[in-house]
Amino acid sequence: MEVVFRNSAREVLHKDKLLLNREELMDCSAWEAVQEERKPFWDLRFRQFYSDGIHIGYCNGDVHQELHVSTVEQAPMPCIAFLQQGDIVTMAHGEEQPQHFTSGEHNILLNAYTTAATVYKKQQDLKVFVLSFLPERFLALAENTSPVMEALAEYVAGKKPSFHKDCQNLPLTPKMHMLIESMKACGYRGGLRKLFLQSKALELLALQCAQLEEREKRPVPGAKLFPEDIRKVHQAREILLHDLQHPPSMSVLARQSGLNTFKLKAGFKHVFGNTVFGYLKDHRLEQARNMIREGDRTVTAVAYETGYSTLQHFSNEFKKKYGLSPKEVKGSRL
Incomplete structure (x- = not known):
């Protein structure tokens, strides 16, 4: 190269x-x-x-x-x-x-x-x-x-x-x-x-x-969110979760939803009580737990389908959130 x-x-x-x-x-x-x-x-x-x-x-x-x-x-x-x-x-x-x-x-x-x-x-x-x-x-x-x-x-x-x-x-x-x-x-x-x-x-x-x-x-000066902004924040959420394996970057998500990055971040905190990254992470792990409970996929497949590039990182994040490893959940069907 x-x-x-x-x-x-x-x-x-x-x-x-x-x-x-x-x-x-x-x-x-x-x-x-x-x-x-x-x-x-x-x-x-x-x-x-x-x-x-x-x-x-x-x-x-x-x-x-x-x-x-x-x-x-x-x-x-x-x-x-x-x-x-x-x-x-x-x-x-x-x-x-x-x-x-x-x-x-x-x-x-x-x-x-x-x-x-x-x-x-x-x-x-x-x-x-x-x-x-x-x-x-x-x-x-x-x-x-x-x-x-x-x-x-x-x-x-x-x-x-x-x-x-x-x-x-x-x-x-x-x-x-x-x-x-x-x-x-x-x-x-x-x-x-x-x-x-x-x-x-x-x-x-x-x-x-x-x-x-x-x-x-540091405190960020408030951004006034109009009803149209709230609608765009919900639209941004749909775009963000459309493809868990390849979600858009922050700037692309802002552009596709018609918001600037400041209003996108402020809007997520206001509407969903979480950052864009935090919301995506929580959604991925919740989807992963549901897939594991269904029992028809391996843990490796679940990790890949929810956007994690390494099994170890997925397992660490999963256990941190739920207190059990993916394999333990799969075995117990909790």
């Missing part, structure tokens, strides 16, 4: 292999590399570390001209992209709106290393830090942590409206900067290096999730 570099006129400048291949990571237990890349269009230095499902990557350098970079689509590899310095616009595969990062911002991406297009402005001293996880590792970390982490896990597991798409980028805090710089400067070797980098990576993830939790708690 390759990555294609184009100029502002969309002329191909260069083709190369992907910097990070998810499938290759899954076949190794640990890996570290340092790379310098000098091309007419940029001079960059990359450093990467991978171990136990956690990938840490950072680069810095100069971009000599506006650059448009595209790759083939890969499976999800959830990550937090921290732009310490620079200006980048990225468009994920399947998305309709670009995500613009400027200095001192971070956000969640489904896969930072495979995008439909990423635009680098001409700039000096670009500094990017990326913390990525194999999906299985992230799902394990997210279990029984916080509502934000669980929502992210559902997003990573796939087949639900994107969690972060309508969220603005968050600011890097001094603590985040300090952690990132300590990871860059890590002087340990061997097992101590692995322990240090993994611990700091998890601390960085916790800081970001705490920041997201804090934002979720």
Whole structure:
């Protein structure tokens, strides 16, 4: 699989292999590399570390001209992209709106290393830090942590409206900067290096999730809902539940129902007493329990039909809600 570099006129400048291949990571237990890349269009230095499902990557350098970079689509590899310095616009595969990062911002991406297009402005001293996880590792970390982490896990597991798409980028805090710089400067070797980098990576993830939790708690100015808005919220519910395996993203759901995302979110809370994500999750699990009670499907089939990409994640969510595993319900017919 390759990555294609184009100029502002969309002329191909260069083709190369992907910097990070998810499938290759899954076949190794640990890996570290340092790379310098000098091309007419940029001079960059990359450093990467991978171990136990956690990938840490950072680069810095100069971009000599506006650059448009595209790759083939890969499976999800959830990550937090921290732009310490620079200006980048990225468009994920399947998305309709670009995500613009400027200095001192971070956000969640489904896969930072495979995008439909990423635009680098001409700039000096670009500094990017990326913390990525194999999906299985992230799902394990997210279990029984916080509502934000669980929502992210559902997003990573796939087949639900994107969690972060309508969220603005968050600011890097001094603590985040300090952690990132300590990871860059890590002087340990061997097992101590692995322990240090993994611990700091998890601390960085916790800081970001705490920041997201804090934002979720902030009061949102009320939006006056007219009868027509309420009707559209009910219409949005029907669209959302029409295909549990492939529900629309938040922005697509808003557009199809004729609401902006703010009124869609506020309307769901007002009408159904739940978030869009929360409502979908509860409906999926209720449908799953009904299917299991009927007894004519395997638990694996039920998980797939209700939109879960892994049996383990489905079983964890099911037991968390009902206190019994899917197999226990199937055996007892409760």
